[in-house]
Amino acid sequence: MASxxxxxKSTGLSISTISRYINSSGYVSxxxxxxxxxxxxxxxxxxxxxxxxxxxxKSGSIGxxxxxxxxxFFSEMATIIGNKIQDDGYGCVxxxxxxxxxxxxxxxxxxxxxxxxxxxxxxxxxxxxxxxxSIPVISFESIISDEIITVSAxxxxxxxxxxxxxxxxxxxxMIHIKGPKGFIAPEERCKGxxxxxxxxxxxxxxLELSTDYLLExxxxxxxxxxxxxxxxxxxxxxxxxxxxxxxxxxxxGFAIPGDLQVIGFxxxxxxxxxxxxxTTIEQSPQEIAQVSYxxxxxxxxxxxxxxxxxxxxxxxxxxDTTGST
Amino acid sequence: MASxxxxxKSTGLSISTISRYINSSGYVSxxxxxxxxxxxxxxxxxxxxxxxxxxxxKSGSIGxxxxxxxxxFFSEMATIIGNKIQDDGYGCVxxxxxxxxxxxxxxxxxxxxxxxxxxxxxxxxxxxxxxxxSIPVISFESIISDEIITVSAxxxxxxxxxxxxxxxxxxxxMIHIKGPKGFIAPEERCKGxxxxxxxxxxxxxxLELSTDYLLExxxxxxxxxxxxxxxxxxxxxxxxxxxxxxxxxxxxGFAIPGDLQVIGFxxxxxxxxxxxxxTTIEQSPQEIAQVSYxxxxxxxxxxxxxxxxxxxxxxxxxxDTTGST
Numbered sequence: 001m002a003s004x005x006x007x008x009k010s011t012g013l014s015i016s017t018i019s020r021y022i023n024s025s026g027y028v029s030x031x032x033x034x035x036x037x038x039x040x041x042x043x044x045x046x047x048x049x050x051x052x053x054x055x056x057x058k059s060g061s062i063g064x065x066x067x068x069x070x071x072x073f074f075s076e077m078a079t080i081i082g083n084k085i086q087d088d089g090y091g092c093v094x095x096x097x098x099x100x101x102x103x104x105x106x107x108x109x110x111x112x113x114x115x116x117x118x119x120x121x122x123x124x125x126x127x128x129x130x131x132x133x134s135i136p137v138i139s140f141e142s143i144i145s146d147e148i149i150t151v152s153a154x155x156x157x158x159x160x161x162x163x164x165x166x167x168x169x170x171x172x173x174m175i176h177i178k179g180p181k182g183f184i185a186p187e188e189r190c191k192g193x194x195x196x197x198x199x200x201x202x203x204x205x206x207l208e209l210s211t212d213y214l215l216e217x218x219x220x221x222x223x224x225x226x227x228x229x230x231x232x233x234x235x236x237x238x239x240x241x242x243x244x245x246x247x248x249x250x251x252x253g254f255a256i257p258g259d260l261q262v263i264g265f266x267x268x269x270x271x272x273x274x275x276x277x278x279t280t281i282e283q284s285p286q287e288i289a290q291v292s293y294x295x296x297x298x299x300x301x302x303x304x305x306x307x308x309x310x311x312x313x314x315x316x317x318x319x320d321t322t323g324s325t
Numbered sequence: 326m327a328s329x330x331x332x333x334k335s336t337g338l339s340i341s342t343i344s345r346y347i348n349s350s351g352y353v354s355x356x357x358x359x360x361x362x363x364x365x366x367x368x369x370x371x372x373x374x375x376x377x378x379x380x381x382x383k384s385g386s387i388g389x390x391x392x393x394x395x396x397x398f399f400s401e402m403a404t405i406i407g408n409k410i411q412d413d414g415y416g417c418v419x420x421x422x423x424x425x426x427x428x429x430x431x432x433x434x435x436x437x438x439x440x441x442x443x444x445x446x447x448x449x450x451x452x453x454x455x456x457x458x459s460i461p462v463i464s465f466e467s468i469i470s471d472e473i474i475t476v477s478a479x480x481x482x483x484x485x486x487x488x489x490x491x492x493x494x495x496x497x498x499m500i501h502i503k504g505p506k507g508f509i510a511p512e513e514r515c516k517g518x519x520x521x522x523x524x525x526x527x528x529x530x531x532l533e534l535s536t537d538y539l540l541e542x543x544x545x546x547x548x549x550x551x552x553x554x555x556x557x558x559x560x561x562x563x564x565x566x567x568x569x570x571x572x573x574x575x576x577x578g579f580a581i582p583g584d585l586q587v588i589g590f591x592x593x594x595x596x597x598x599x600x601x602x603x604t605t606i607e608q609s610p611q612e613i614a615q616v617s618y619x620x621x622x623x624x625x626x627x628x629x630x631x632x633x634x635x636x637x638x639x640x641x642x643x644x645d646t647t648g649s650t
Contacts, residue, residue: 001437001459044457049438050378059375064419069400069407070594079394083421086428091435094389094419096408103411110416112326113374132369134326216597243598250600269395272541273568274599275575 002043004051010039022047023055049091053115061091062296063111063119067099071212071240072268073285074122077140080289081120088297090117099183099212101125108133118296123183136299138292141185143309149299150309151292153283155185158314159192161281162235162263165316167200170324171233171261175205175226177245179237180212186237189265193235205231209241216244223248228260239266243274246321261322276320287312327368329376335364347372348380374416378440386416387621388436388444392424396537396565397593398610399447402465405614406445413622415442424508424537426450433458443621448508461624463617466510468634474624475634476617478608480510483639484517486606487560487588490641492525495649496558496586500530500551502570504562505537511562514590518560530556534566541569548573553585564591568599571646586647601645612637 004022008015013032020026021036028036039045053059062085069075078094085092093114095107104126111119112135122140124130130137130144139150166174176193179186190206197204207226209219219241228234228249236242242264246256254260256276264271267282291310298304329347333340338357345351346361353361364370378384387410394400403419410417418439420432429451436444437460447465449455455462455469464475491499501518504511515531522529532551534544544566553559553574561567567589571581579585581601589596592607616635623629 001440046434046437048379048440049435050375050384050440052438053375054373054379061418069394069404072397072400075394075397075400079421082394082419083423086420086432086435089435091439092419093386094407094417095411096404098408107411109371110374110411112371114416115326115373115375240598247598247600270595270598273565273572273595275572 002045004045004048006043007036007039007045010043011035019055023052025055059115059117060089061093061114061116063093063095063107063114063116064122065095065097065104065107065111065119065124066122067097067212069096071238072270073238073240073266073283076268076285077122077289080286081293084289084293097123097125099123099125105129111135118300120292120296123185125182136296138296138299140288140292141183143184147307149295149304149307151288151295151312152185152309153288153312154314155188155283156192156195158265158281158283159189159194159235160196161192161314161316162189162265163193163196163200163204165263165279165318165322166233166235166261167196167202169233169257169261169322172202173231174202174233174235175207175228175231177234177236177241178206178208179241180209183212189237209237212238212241219244220248228252228254231260234260234262236262236264239264239268239271239278239280242278242280243270246274246276246278257320257322257324261324263322267317271317271319279319279322280317282315282317283312327370329370329373331368332361332364332370335368336360344380348377350380384440384442385414386418386439386441388418388420388432388439388441389447390420390422390429390432390436390444390449391447392422392537394421396563397595398563398565398591398608401593401610402447402614405611406618409614409618422448422450424448424450430454436460443625445617445621448510450507461621463621463624465613465617466508468509472632474620474629474632476613476620476637477510477634478613478637479639480513480608481517481520483590483606483608484514484519484560485521486517486639486641487514487590488518488521488525488529490588490604490643490647491558491560491586492521492527494558494582494586494647497527498556499527499558499560500532500553500556502559502561502566503531503533504566505534508537514560514562534562537563537566544569545573553577553579556585559585559587561587561589564589564593564596564603564605567603567605568595571599571601571603582645582647582649586649588647592642596642596644604644604647605642607640607642608637 021028082092097104118136124142178190264280271278346353407417422429443461449467503515589605596603596605
């Protein structure tokens with residue numbers, strides 16, 4: 001690939017002149033500038049970002065750390081954030097954690113190695129390590145410290161809404177399929193659901209899954225522990241699991257919503273693709289991605305006014321898996 | 326963040342000694358090495374990858390260029406490849422193209438700027454630019470040149486299988502919903518479907534979509550042009566669109582497979598989530614990701630034996646949207 005040396009050679013100008021032009025870091029005569037640009041175009045030369053990173057003490061890279069892209073909520077969020085990063089001329093260094101703290105720590109070290117200008121960590125677990133980062137960082141969902149902004153949907157309110165919707169639709173024997181321990185979002189969704197049920201003096205059951213990404217047979221095993229004939233309402237902690245559960249229930253001969261009303265959480269594109277279409281609580285990936293990225297940019301620019309957490313409102317999306325028939 | 330200067334200061338050793346140790350590029354006494362490592366651990370220092378990129382003439386970065394993560398096939402593929410890149414200690418610079426050639430060219434320039442050690446481009450369209458890259462590159466699906474390895478599922482054979490399966494299940498009035506122009510995979514799937522139908526002297530219809538990511542209302546508009554009562558078999562070019570089409574047909578009152586047998590393409594996780602479960606042609610993201618990444622590593626290591634394209638076999642997955650009842 002063409003290097004700054006090649007440009008110098010072919011223009012007959014010094015490397016320092018070329019470098020001044022490329023980094024607009026000093027005087028270059030109009031004629032030299034034109035000549036350099038002409039040769040750059042001919043050679044299809046692209047400045048070395050690694051050199052510029054050192055020269056400018058800005059890497060031009062932003063790190064995005066997420067568990068995986070299997071959950072469509074994360075693939076939507078990553079697509080929106082990644083495009084914003086790219087459109088602003090930054091490079092997006094993508095790292096997966098698979099929710100494994102050690103893997104997350106290695107990912108953060110990798111991003112430190114890049115001297116990235118900022119990091120968005122989704123569902124981070126290595127709290128100490130994130131706290132110690134001397135890099136602007138935004139945390140999606142996880143609470144890290146008072147200094148670090150957490151962007152999160154209003155999961156507690158969403159849990160309340162899920163109960164209240166099922167209750168209004170006439171459900172009185174409800175069960176919640178809860179996400180795995182150790183993550184704040186499923187805990188908050190569950191707490192909201194339970195608090196709202198207590199307000200109405202309605203007892204509810206909870207089945208907690210051991211992980212977010214159960215293989216179908218393992219999910220079926222977990223579900224086999226429950227006699228769903230005992231219930232008239234079901235709240236599942238996210239859409240992708242909710243759709244698996246509905247598929248299980250229909251294979252068992254349950255009519256949805258006739259025998260059992262079901263509500264999910266996310267409003268990812270999956271929720272509209274299936275029949276019956278999923279009633280769910282929406283946490284908008286557009287809004288979450290937008291707020292997360294803009295907060296990060298403000299931190300990077302030093303224009304961030306407040307480190308208060310940003311709680312994104314959720315909203316009930318009524319479709320066809322609830323509603324007394 | 327701790328810098329090599331801080332290490333030098335705190336150890337009382339010279340920057341060049343520290344650098345020799347970090348890059349294992351020369352002699353460092355045992356005592357100095359121990360002292361340096363101790364301070365590195367204390368300061369949680371991570372070497373600057375940008376400096377190492379220049380020093381070693383290897384950036385330690387690999388570029389992954391994909392249209393978007395909305396199609397679950399790409400999100401599965403990106404998750405597998407991204408994890409492999411990360412597990413090998415490389416950084417994954419992710420770029421989106423949204424199938425826009427100009428955006429793809431900017432993405433490739435960005436990766437050139439990083440001096441990435443290799444690139445995997447999925448469904449690339451800027452053929453000239455990819456050809457000119459002086460970086461090891463693997464192309465998924467798109468044919469670039471004889472020198473550049475294309476990894477692709479056997480889309481032609483998959484199209485033939487789709488027809489033959491529907492035919493064996495008794496379909497004689499078939500329609501294919503084809504992906505947008507300008508991409509080789511949907512063209513090949515369509516060609517295979519048409520050739521197989523010609524072999525059996527069965528006339529088939531084709532409806533070509535204008536883009537891969539139609540909004541639901543636009544897809545419905547396209548589908549409204551077709552009187553599906555005229556057909557008994559339907560092949561849709563990928564699973565995500567196939568599931569939308571099935572949802573549309575069921576809203577129109579069609580029984581699947583009773584009135585119309587339907588087969589998709591991909592076998593993405595979506596195909597099992599829905600009821601009825603999707604009969605489809607599998608192109609394994611695991612296998613495609615594996616082969617793509619290993620070919621790239623071989624190119625990077627200079628151990629690549631052949632630039633022949635790698636065609637990944639496809640296979641019929643029978644589920645519940647086909648089968649004469």
